[in-house]
Every structure is written in C-alpha cells, then in structure tokens.
Amino acid sequence: MSALAPRWASPALILCLLAGCAAGLPGAGEPGATPSARSWRVAARPEAAPVEPLSRPGVAPESGERHLEATPDGPAPGPVKAAELEEIGFADIDEEGLALFRAEDWRPDAGLPHTEARAAFLARSRAVSAAAQRHRAARTRFDQVDNLLQLVRLFDSFAFDLRTDATTPVVMPKGAPWPPLGMEAVRSRLIEADVQASQGRFAREVLEALLSFEESFQEFVYQVESESVSVARIDLAATALSSAQGAYRAGRADLTGVLQAQARLDEWREVHRSTEERVVAARQRLAAALDLPGAALDGVSVFLDTPPSDVPARPALLEGVARSAPELKIGRAMAERAALMVALVERRLLPDLSPGAALSRDGDTPRAMPPWRFASGAPYLVELRLMQEAAEESLAAAERSVPAEAAARFSALSDVARRLELESSAQLDRAGQSVETAEASYRAGRIGYSELDRALRANLEVGLNVHRLRRDLEVARARLLVTTGKGVEQ
DSSP states (O other), X not given: OOTTSOTTOOHHHHHHHHHHXXXXXXXXXXXXXXXXXXXXXXXXXXXXXXXXXXXXXXXXXXXXXXXXXXXXXXXXXXXXXXXXXXXXXXXXXXXXXXXXXXXXXXXXXXXXXXXXXXXXHHHHOHHHHHHHHHHHHHHHHHHHHHXXXXXXXXXXXXXXXXXXXXXXXXXXXXXXXXXXXXXXXXXXXXXXXXXXXXXXXXXXXXXXXXXHHHHHHHHHHHHHHHHHHHHHHHHHHHHHHHHHHHHHHTTSXXXXXXXXXHHHHHHHHHHHHHHHHHHHHHHHHHHHHTTOOTTTTTTOEEEOOSOOOOXXXXXXXXXXXXXXXXXXXXXXXXXXXHHHHHHHHHHXXXXXOSTTTSBOTTSSSBOOOOTHHHHHHHHHHHHHHHHHHHHXXXXXXXXXXXXXXXXXXHHHHHHHHHHHHHIIIIIXXXXXXXXXXXXXXXXXXXSOHHHHHHHHHHHHHHHHHHHHHHHHHHHHHHXXXXXXXXXOOO
C-alpha cells in the first residue's frame, strides 16, 4: 500500500476508486488510451466538471478553474462608515448624516456651525477615509489568515497522513475548554492583537486629522472675528480723528492730536487689508479640509454654535488616559503580539504535551519532533525574545510618557480656560467703560489724544484676545484628545 494512502484505506478500496476514476476520464475504455495530465483536471473543464467552483455567493464564476476565497463577504471599499467611527468613540453621527455630507453637490448654506462642519469633515475628509481603508485592509488580512488557518486545520484533521505541516490538527478531548488550547489558540490571539493595534492606529489617525480640522476651523473663525474688530477699530479711529479736529478748531488742542489721529487711522486701515488677506487664506484652508472648492465658502458665515465645555477633572483625565489612549492601546497590543510570537515558535520547537498542542490524530500519542527542528529555529527564537523585550520596554516608556504628555496638555488647556473666563467677563466690561470715560474726557479737553488712543487700543485688544483665547481653547482640547483618546472630553 502506498505510504500516502490513509490508514483506513484497503488495497481493494483503492483499486476500486482508481477504476471508477479512470472510467470517467476522456478516452477511458478505448484501446491504448492513456489519461493525459490535462484530462486529470476534471474541474478545469466546465462541461465535464461534476463539482461547482467555490466563489462569492451570487456571482457567477468566470471560468471552470477551482478557486477559493478566504473572506466571501469582505468589507466594501469606500469612505468611512458610521460603525467604524463608533468603534473608536465617535457615536454622535449616523450613516444617513455621513451620506448627506458626502454627496458631490453638498455645499454649506448661509451658515456653517461648528458641529455641522465637524460632521462634514468626518464624512468628506480624504485623510479619515484613507485611515479607514488602512484599518479595513488590516482587518481583512487578519480575517483571511484566520479563515485559511481554519481550512488547513480541518484538512490536517481529516487527512493526517497527507497533512501540510502548516497547523496542528484540531483534536480535542471530550469536555475540553473553549477557546481551544494549543497553537490554534495562540494564532487566534495573535490575530486579535493585530486587530487591536490596527484599531489604535485608526483612532490616532482620525484624532490627528480632527486636530488639523480644528486648527483650520478655529483659525477661520478667529480671522473673521479679527476682521470685525479691525472694522470697529477703523470706526473708532475715524471718530477719534473727528474729535481731534473738533478740539483743534475749538482751540482746546493743538495740531499734534489731529496728526496723531490721522496716522493711527492710516495704520489701522493697512492692518485691515492684511486681515482681509488672512481671512481669504483661512477660508481656503477650511474649504480644502472639507474637500470643497476654494470658493465654496464665499459668503458663508462660519461660527461656534456651542459654548465652551468644561475642562475635565484631573483624576478623570488620568484614568481616561490609561483606558483609551491610542498610543497605549497600540503598545499593549504590540507587546502582547511579541509575547505570542515567542509562544508560537516555542510550541513549534519545544515538546508540548498539553491537550491539542502536539498530539497525533488519535489524541493519545505525542508527536516526535525532528531532531534538527530546534537547532534550525533556535536563533529565530532568540531574535523574537529580543523583540519581545523591546516591545515591553516601549510599552513601559509609553505608560510613563503618555500620562505626562496628557498632564502637560491638560495644564495648557486649563490655563487657556481660566484666561478666557477672565477676559470675557471683568476685563471686557472694564475696557468698554474705560473707552467711554476717555472719549468724554477728551471731548471736554481734560486729557490728550495719547490717553484716548491707549483706551481705544486696550478695548480692542481685549475683544480680540477673547476670540484668540477661544480659538486656543478648542485647539488645545483637540490636541489633548490626540493623547488621551475619546472618552475623557467630558
């Protein structure tokens, strides 16, 4: 009997099978007919193939060649999906909203609030779409590996004498625990670790893209407000010039005040032209972030539609970092993967008598390992152990550096929030009162133009600083989320 024949096959059965196969070949029974190599490929000829080729459900095969798909229903290509965003913590937008913003003819109305612009960015951003595609590619690759391992493992289990040496046969004693022990469990955990690492990278890339969006959006809002302040500054300078001219004609002031007021008005008009150019640049930058033409935001009012949210408490922040920081998720997954690779190679090189790890088809006799297996694989095992130590060191470093970086960014966020609260209440009121008092005193001749000019500049700087701090607050919050991940913003 052939060494390749299964143990249960008798010589009579083998002869019977061969006779039956030969009878079905082209030219069988003819004198001197010899089956050719092509005639053995029965499935390669559709007209003679008794077995349909394996293919995607609902799709007709292009030829009679046998082919096998590891993932019959893989993820479809395209922009990011709502389920993918929810997977990394963005649960405030649904698939219908994404489809609405993703339409080719979508353009913002007369007003574009921050929440709508943010949702449109997630739907239309090519950076977010590219990150989603990379995550899908990783998950699809892992699914294919897992499915192929399952198929080869089943083949090895039912045809032990023809086994591929690619897997351990699935032979589990009655009442064995689940998940299964042995190399198949290690491979499954390896795939899970790869998926976790890919998920962490996907979250990090989306948060970094959102940081870039926040910088573009907040800069545009700030420049628009700066343009408004610049217009108000010109109006105040014109009013001050008129007051200086009136005081000069009335004999209450000399010509110096008039010349100073005229110089200040000319200066602020030049500053206003520069501000208009910055508004145009910021508008085009935001349009590019939303994947829109440069002129799509012309005449559109962009504004913040929600008040600043509260700064998270420091203990909650540190707890959130340990739970949801993308860098820590990636580090933990890579450290686990390195340890699993060591365990996988050790199971291949070293004897293992645990159930399901190195047992024969009958499940009762340990397999004898070739004597050269350990000698040829030991250097690779040493390399994997060094890589495991490196991954563990990287994880330990990240567990210290990521909370420290989060604490530094939290301090910056808290500082901006405190200064914004101060500027937007007491300072702004006092600056407005100071302008009214200074203008009345100047008209009465009690102060000169220099004192009036200082009051005007202080009032406008306070108003502009409020908008600047609001911009810095939102950008600092987005920068903090890149470090901490979603879940600690509230």
